[in-house]
Amino acid sequence: MKNIKDDLDKLLKEKKYIIVDFWAAWCGPCVAFAPTFEKMAKKYPKVNFVKCNVDENQKIASENGIMSIPTLLFYDDEKEMDRVIGMISEEIFEKKIKSLVSE
DSSP states (O other): OEEOOSOHHHHHHHOSEEEEEEEOTTOHHHHHHHHHHHHHHHHOTTSEEEEEETTTOHHHHHHTTOOSSSEEEEEETTEEEEEEESOOOHHHHHHHHHHHHHO
């Protein structure tokens, strides 16, 4: 799992499956969701799990239309396939990952 500090577009060109977690340290739901995000990153090694701190990466957050956190973006071959705003359960998150990888 990486923290994104450079251009998200570059990463999208290099990797097939990417899930970006837009978060902030002061966001309670973001902090609560972090262990689930890390657990799924270990369970699904062919998916690239990336965290993007919106306070440190305001340009990337703005370019991706992030208006609320946490927000998860699911990418397949540079295309955004899904977007989830707000905290979700581990079960729903895993279903979304499986759906992304099986497409």
